[in-house]
Each structure stands twice: as C-alpha cells, then as structure tokens.
Amino acid sequence: MQICVFLSAADLDDRYTAPAREFAKLIGAGGHTLVWGGSETGLMKVVADGVRASGGRLVGVSVEFMRSVARADADELVIAPDLATRKALLLARVDAIVVLPGGLGTLDEVTEILELRKHGLHAKPVVLLNIAGFYDGLSLQLRRMDGEGFLPVPLDDLLFVAPDGAAALAYLEGQCSS
Template sequence: MNICVFLSAADLDDRYTRPARDFARMLGKAGHTLVWGGSDSGLMKVVADGVQEAGGRLVGVSVDFLSSKARPGADEMVIARDLAERKRLLLEKADAVVIMVGGTGTLDEATEILELKKHGRTLKPVVLLNTAGFYDGLEQQFRRMEEEGFLPRPLSELMYFADEPAAALAYLEEPPAAH
C-alpha cells in the first residue's frame, strides 16, 4: 500500500519523534511505501529513515522552492512547481493518508483531503495520528462541527482518530469495507 503521511519538517521533541519512528518502522516492515513531502529534515527525515531502515520504499514529492532540502536516495522523487501541485501529486500517489503532528502546511494538507472525502471525491482512508494529545483541540473542533451540522457526512466516514502508531496502521490494513 502507498501510505501518504502529512507531517512537519521541523526538528521536534522525542515525544513526537519516537512514535513517528515507530510508525515508520511498522510501515516499512509491513512492505508498504511511504509517500511524503520529500524533505530530508526534521520529522520528515525521521519517518523516511525509519521506513527505509525497515525495508520500505520512499516516494517523495517536494516542491520547487524546497527542492534543495529533498532527500537524496529516495526510490522516487518528484519536484512539483507549487504547493497545490504537490498536494495533488501526493494524493494521486497514495492509497491512504496519515496525518501526523505538524504546523500550518500539515493542516492545509489535512483539510484538503477531508474536503475531498466530504464531497465524495475520494474514498481513501484517512487517519489522524494524535501523538501525545497534539490534536486534542482539533478533534474537539471536528466533533463540534459534526454535532452542530457543519459536516454533511458523519465524522467517522471522513477520518479515523488513532492515539498510537499501531492503531493507525491496523486501521489502514483493514479491508476497505471496514472503513
């Protein structure tokens, strides 16, 4: 399976890097391919290292203005001309999406896939990996959106919330009918 991971390229604390590395190793060991923003820095590097060390493939999609930070030695690396093309290519290459800790870029990518799912434009499973409670507030906001009628579909049809890497991967490996 090609699993797209949206996440930060920042250097982060061990409470975020350790679970990300664990997820990456599980992904690689299971024979999956990482599809990611292509960066060789911060949390993106941690995840790419973990997948590669465990025998998984790396498919990066960088963007022109960040191409100097692209990871050398990826199995495939595409350089998009802008962020919109990058998001489109990441989603095209993915069978599933995992949202890990990140900043505004990660939120932008996350809301785009959720918007596509909301309108029935994709059926790809989406997991929000809520490492160390990072997304507690966002989960609360999504639940409020659902409760107050802002979402035309149940939140459970749009995304799955996982607190641990193993739960995230287990959800993605379930038969599609289970989603």
C-alpha cells in the same frame, strides 16, 4: 499499500519523534511505501529514515522552492511546481493518508484532504495519528462541527483518530483490504 504521511519538517523533541519512528518502522516492516513531502529535515527525515531502515520504499513529492532539502536517496523523487500540484500528486499516488504532528502546511493538507473526501472526490481512508495528544484540539473542533450540523457527512465516515501507530496501521489495513 502506498501511504501518504503529512507531517512537520521541523526538528521536534522525543515526544513526537519516538512515536513517529515507531510508526515508520511499522510501515517499512509491513512492506508498505511511504509517500511524503520528500524533505530530509525534521520529523519528515525521522519517518523516512525509519521506513528505509525497516525495508520500506520512499517516494518523495517535493516542491520546487524546497528542492534544496529534498531527500536525494528516495526511491523516487517528484518535484512539483507549486504546493497545490504537490497535494494533488500526493493524493493521486496513494491508497491512504496518515497525518502526524505538523504546522500550518500539515493543517492545510489535512483540511483539504477532508474537504475532498466530504465531497466524494476520493474515498481513501484518512487517519489522524494523535501523538502526545497533539490533535486533541482539532478533534474536538471537528466533533463540534459534526455535532452542530456543519458537516454533511458524519465525521466518523471522514476520519479515524488513532492513539498510536499500530492502531493507525491496523485501521488502514482493514480499510484498504476490503
């Protein structure tokens, strides 16, 4: 399975890095490929290192203005001209999407992916990996949107919120094998 992971390029503390590292090990040990933003910094580096150390393959999809922080030893590195193209390339290359803690870029990515799924433009499973309760607020807002009729598709059809990496991967394996 080719798994896109949206996440931060910032250096974060162990509350975020330890669970992210564990999830990365599961990806690699499962023989899966990580498709990510290609950065050699922050949480992106932690996950790429964990996947690589566990025998997984790395496909980076970076963007021209971030070329200087792209991971040189990725099995494949694609440089997109802009962020919109980068997101389209990431989605086109994968079987599933997992969202780890991140900032505005990650929020942009997950909302676009959910919007595209809502309109039936892709049917790839999307998982929020809720490390340290990071996505509690977003989950609450999405549930409110769903409950008050703002989503034409039930939220549970768009997104799975996983408490840990094992639950996220188990969900994806169930979704992608059927």
